[in-house]
Amino acid sequence: xxxxxxxxxxxxxxxxxxxxxxxxxxxxxxxxxxxxxxxxxxxxxxxxxxxxxxxxxxxxxxxxxxxxxxxxxxxxxxxxxxxxxxxxxxxxxxxxxxxxxxxxxxxxxxxxxxxxxxxxxxxxxxxxxxxxxxxxxxxxxxxxxxxxxxxxxxxxxxxxxxxxxxxxxxxxxxxxxxxxxxxxxxxxxxxxxxxxxxxxxxxxxxxxxxxxxxxxxxxxxxx
Numbered sequence: 001x002x003x004x005x006x007x008x009x010x011x012x013x014x015x016x017x018x019x020x021x022x023x024x025x026x027x028x029x030x031x032x033x034x035x036x037x038x039x040x041x042x043x044x045x046x047x048x049x050x051x052x053x054x055x056x057x058x059x060x061x062x063x064x065x066x067x068x069x070x071x072x073x074x075x076x077x078x079x080x081x082x083x084x085x086x087x088x089x090x091x092x093x094x095x096x097x098x099x100x101x102x103x104x105x106x107x108x109x110x111x112x113x114x115x116x117x118x119x120x121x122x123x124x125x126x127x128x129x130x131x132x133x134x135x136x137x138x139x140x141x142x143x144x145x146x147x148x149x150x151x152x153x154x155x156x157x158x159x160x161x162x163x164x165x166x167x168x169x170x171x172x173x174x175x176x177x178x179x180x181x182x183x184x185x186x187x188x189x190x191x192x193x194x195x196x197x198x199x200x201x202x203x204x205x206x207x208x209x210x211x212x213x214x215x216x217x218x219x220x221x222x223x
Contacts, residue, residue, distance in 0.1 A: 003175040004100040005161070005190070006127070007182035008111040008118060011200045012093045014221045017085065017121060018061070018113040019044045024080050031064060047112075048203070050186055054112065054133075054151035061114055062135050066145035073116065073143070081120055089124060092220040096181075097125050106175075110161060110190070112153040116143065131160050157190045181218070185209060 009016040022040035026033040039060060046052040065073060100107050108129040109122045115132040122130045133153075136146040152160040165171055172178060178194040180187070185205035191197035199210035199217045210217050 001175065002103070002105045002177040002179070004105040004107050005178070005180040005194065006097065006109050007184065007187055008109050008121065009113060010183040011181055012097065012125060013088055013121070014090060015088050016044065017117055020084050021080060021117050024084055028076065030076065036064070047186070052153065054153040054156065058114070058133050058147045058151055062143060062147055063145045065116060065135065065143045070142045077116070077120060081124070085121055085124065090221060094125065096220065097127060101126060110152060110157055112151065131164055154186050155189045157187060158193050161190065191215070
């Protein structure tokens with residue numbers, strides 16, 4: 001069995017699901033549009049620049065989710081999927097994931113975005129396994145605002161992947177081939193840890209690094 005890993009935002013999706021969730025919450029009036037949009041934009045710019053403090057961002061993201069009962073959040077997310085995510089599912093990305101699944105690979109999405117936002121998106125891609133930022137839930141299943149574990153951001157993706165594989169009795173080095181598709185320089189630690197890194201729809205910094213390293217570059221969203 002080979003291991004195939006996908007980043008999500010700007011890799012399989014031509015958008016950032018975390019940022020778009022925030023924009024959606026502003027549009028539907030669930031949050032203070034002006035203040036939330038300002039903070040959301042600040043964190044997004046930091047992410048793109050590679051300067052994001054993942055702990056500060058998760059405190060912001062989960063703190064906002066904690067204001068709503070889970071039933072309300074799930075209802076909002078269904079609307080988000082129909083209005084924002086499903087129209088952004090591109091055949092090239094769906095086909096890429098499907099080819100790896102059909103080949104019998106162990107397929108995993110690994111993303112810095114939280115599990116609440118990304119679990120239904122992973123399902124839409126037909127991917128069973130997901131590593132994402134994990135919220136703490138109370139006894140009723142509501143999000144408390146806290147998070148657990150190491151944020152899967154930058155080197156944290158390597159930490160989370162190794163922990164996940166160890167729990168399955170596997171190691172990254174135990175796969176004959178390990179492939180990781182990502183768009184961002186933030187993922188260079190994990191791209192460097194696999195046998196087959198693929199810079200996918202790469203931003204300028206990752207594109208330059210990939211060319212210097214001789215990594216393949218894949219563009220899924222040329223349309």
